[in-house]
Amino acid sequence: MISIGPCPVCADAGAVVVVARADAEFLFFACPACGCAWSKPPQVPLVDTVETPSHFAPAGFRLATKDEVLASGFGSLGTDWHAERSHTGFEALKGFVGALQSSD
Numbered sequence: 001m002i003s004i005g006p007c008p009v010c011a012d013a014g015a016v017v018v019v020a021r022a023d024a025e026f027l028f029f030a031c032p033a034c035g036c037a038w039s040k041p042p043q044v045p046l047v048d049t050v051e052t053p054s055h056f057a058p059a060g061f062r063l064a065t066k067d068e069v070l071a072s073g074f075g076s077l078g079t080d081w082h083a084e085r086s087h088t089g090f091e092a093l094k095g096f097v098g099a100l101q102s103s104d
Helices: 066-072
Strands: 002-007 011-021 027-030 061-063 096-099
Touching (some): 011 066, 027 066
Parallel strands (some): 061 096
Antiparallel strands (some): 002 011, 011 027, 011 061
């Protein structure tokens, strides 16, 4: 799981995580704590838009892989890589389909 910092909506309660559409190559950002999502990295403390993951991924979403994040250019955002994927916090959100298995 790759996070880019605190959520601008719920602050220290949640982190902004890079996620991907389950059916397409499209990365976006979401917070597992409050369920908010953004098409581009949100700027703390600015909250200019608030959507749900299903807005960007009607067919479902999953955790982005490290390779996807690096290829997208979002790796320069000061990301933190968390290898633990057994509990992401997204399990209760509509449309979450899990994580791809990778060699990381």
